[in-house]
Amino acid sequence: MEPKTAIEKIREFLEKEQDTGKILFTYESTNNQINSHVDNKIKIGLNGFKEIILEEETGLELGGMNKKSFSVVIPIEQIKLINHGRISLLGIEVNRIEEPKIDFGIILLIGINKNTTENEDELRQLNFISNGIEGFSIRTIPRRFWCRISSSALQKGFSFEILGNAIVQLYKQKFPDLVKSVEVIFINSYPSSIDQFIVLSSEILAEVREKWKKKIEEWRKRIDCDYDWGCEVCPYQEECYDVKQVLVSREEIKN
Amino acid sequence: MELKKIPLIVAITGKGGVGKTIVTTLIAKAISTSYNYKILLIDADPTHPHLSKMVKLVPEISLEKIRANLIDKTISKKEDFQSLAEEIDFKVYNALKESKSFSLFSIGQPEGPGCFCPSNALLRKVIESISRDFEIVLIDCEAGLEQINRMVIKSVDYVIIVTDISLRSVETANSISQSAKKFTNYRKIGVIINRVKGDIAKITDKLKEYNLTVITSIPEDEILTEFDLEGKPIIDIPDKSTSYQIIKDNIHRILE
Numbered sequence: 001m002e003p004k005t006a007i008e009k010i011r012e013f014l015e016k017e018q019d020t021g022k023i024l025f026t027y028e029s030t031n032n033q034i035n036s037h038v039d040n041k042i043k044i045g046l047n048g049f050k051e052i053i054l055e056e057e058t059g060l061e062l063g064g065m066n067k068k069s070f071s072v073v074i075p076i077e078q079i080k081l082i083n084h085g086r087i088s089l090l091g092i093e094v095n096r097i098e099e100p101k102i103d104f105g106i107i108l109l110i111g112i113n114k115n116t117t118e119n120e121d122e123l124r125q126l127n128f129i130s131n132g133i134e135g136f137s138i139r140t141i142p143r144r145f146w147c148r149i150s151s152s153a154l155q156k157g158f159s160f161e162i163l164g165n166a167i168v169q170l171y172k173q174k175f176p177d178l179v180k181s182v183e184v185i186f187i188n189s190y191p192s193s194i195d196q197f198i199v200l201s202s203e204i205l206a207e208v209r210e211k212w213k214k215k216i217e218e219w220r221k222r223i224d225c226d227y228d229w230g231c232e233v234c235p236y237q238e239e240c241y242d243v244k245q246v247l248v249s250r251e252e253i254k255n
Numbered sequence: 256m257e258l259k260k261i262p263l264i265v266a267i268t269g270k271g272g273v274g275k276t277i278v279t280t281l282i283a284k285a286i287s288t289s290y291n292y293k294i295l296l297i298d299a300d301p302t303h304p305h306l307s308k309m310v311k312l313v314p315e316i317s318l319e320k321i322r323a324n325l326i327d328k329t330i331s332k333k334e335d336f337q338s339l340a341e342e343i344d345f346k347v348y349n350a351l352k353e354s355k356s357f358s359l360f361s362i363g364q365p366e367g368p369g370c371f372c373p374s375n376a377l378l379r380k381v382i383e384s385i386s387r388d389f390e391i392v393l394i395d396c397e398a399g400l401e402q403i404n405r406m407v408i409k410s411v412d413y414v415i416i417v418t419d420i421s422l423r424s425v426e427t428a429n430s431i432s433q434s435a436k437k438f439t440n441y442r443k444i445g446v447i448i449n450r451v452k453g454d455i456a457k458i459t460d461k462l463k464e465y466n467l468t469v470i471t472s473i474p475e476d477e478i479l480t481e482f483d484l485e486g487k488p489i490i491d492i493p494d495k496s497t498s499y500q501i502i503k504d505n506i507h508r509i510l511e
Contacts, residue, residue: 050291050292050293050390052293052353052354052355052358054353054354054355055353064345065342065345065346065349125387127387127388130388131293138388139348139385139388140384140385140387140388141344141345141348141384142344142384144344146345146348238330239326239329239330240372240373242329242330242336243325243326243329243373243374243377244373245329245336246325246329246336246339246340246343246373246377247340247373247376247377247380249336249337249339249340249341250340250341250343250344250377250380250381251380252340253340253341
């Protein structure tokens with residue numbers, strides 16, 4: 001799917017969801033506003049907060065086991081299509097959340113400059129933001145999202161607005177030449193919206209998946225085997241076949 | 256200090272009984288007190304899984320247990336392949352025991368016979384993915400590196416072989432270095448000579464002959480011996496311990 005069409009589809013999706021009565025917040029930030037959040041509430045800085053947030057210190061978990069979640073990063077060369085600094089939240093703000101764990105999805109639209117040595121593929125590894133936000137820690141799970149926000153960060157007023165601003169700022173800091181603009185979209189509270197977006201994202205990322213499919217097929221043939229692929233003498237032939245299916249399914253989710 | 260690669264993966268190995276788990280613990284302690292890095296420890300010695308106790312982080316479930324459950328669920332068709340694939344990363348992450356200083360995985364002992372090849376590949380993929388949340392991964396291995404290469408992680412940046420002052424353990428160091436060449440694409444390899452007493456010229460000459468660089472030598476340490484005799488967690492060893500000081504003074508050589 002063309003990046004332009006992908007963005008149109010995402011915006012259309014958000015509008016439709018809003019039309020059905022779901023809450024859509026939009027925050028617009030300038031660089032100055034981003035800094036004011038840094039001064040007043042949660043501290044932000046590239047590699048400044050390498051925290052392990054233990055279970056007992058966790059105030060809120062976004063995504064995680066038995067919760068719906070996704071993360072999608074879409075780099076786009078047409079910078080003008082992206083509203084730099086805009087943070088959209090389909091759902092509710094942190095201070096109104098009552099459960100300790102919630103469904104959560106994150107979409108990052110990133111306007112890029114191709115004329116740089118910085119690697120575009122690295123944009124998809126968003127776990128680096130984990131080390132840049134006070135009281136926030138990501139646990140990497142392919143294509144899903146799982147993070148912990150500490151109780152003390154919640155007390156200081158951690159919000160999705162702050163998280164969105166931090167993401168914009170950290171991406172610009174880490175990739176100063178490659179990243180020109182960043183727009184952030186969060187979805188929480190609406191499991192059906194998350195399901196629908198997962199379907200939409202697999203359409204958007206169909207080309208990327210196609211590219212990986214060939215790699216996975218190649219890699220599948222290279223799994224080490226104690227029996228040197230002498231399947232006729234292997235006592236575990238059936239379970240080998242089954243476990244291999246799980247392995248391949250995981251690779252497909254990942255890519 | 257900026258790491259050349261993130262995560263930096265260090266495998267600590269050596270003949271049984273030379274003190275590699277103690278050395279791993281001292282390295283972990285030295286890094287965590289001197290630098291602000293996220294450290295993942297992997298207790299990958301299935302026959303002597305002592306690292307967890309030495310750093311006071313005992314996971315509730317081992318990776319071998321997760322593997323056994325996975326195989327059981329797969330062959331009994333209790334869950335479909337897609338669900339198993341979706342939850343395996345979460346399950347492995349939940350097997351991680353965390354503290355503010357380190358996080359730790361324990362490989363554990365094999366749980367009966369089973370199909371090891373694809374399940375090894377699956378666990379390795381998940382561990383490799385999770386290790387990206389850390390900056391340094393220290394793996395306490397059994398003597399050979401074949402097992403970590405299969406189940407834990409495909410590539411290792413630095414192989415540290417621990418030896419004592421016996422000729423047998425130096426010869427084992429040589430065979431480990433040969434197998435490391437075969438099974439990992441390491442960037443560096445080095446030796447730590449442990450429990451040094453008296454003249455060790457013969458040992459260092461032999462290591463030179465085998466083309467193995469000595470990172471440092473640790474003399475017999477009364478404090479460490481006392482901790483070991485009483486079964487105290489080595490992570491609590493006081494800063495004045497000679498062995499800890501030596502590791503701390505040389506930690507930059509491991510990280511550079």
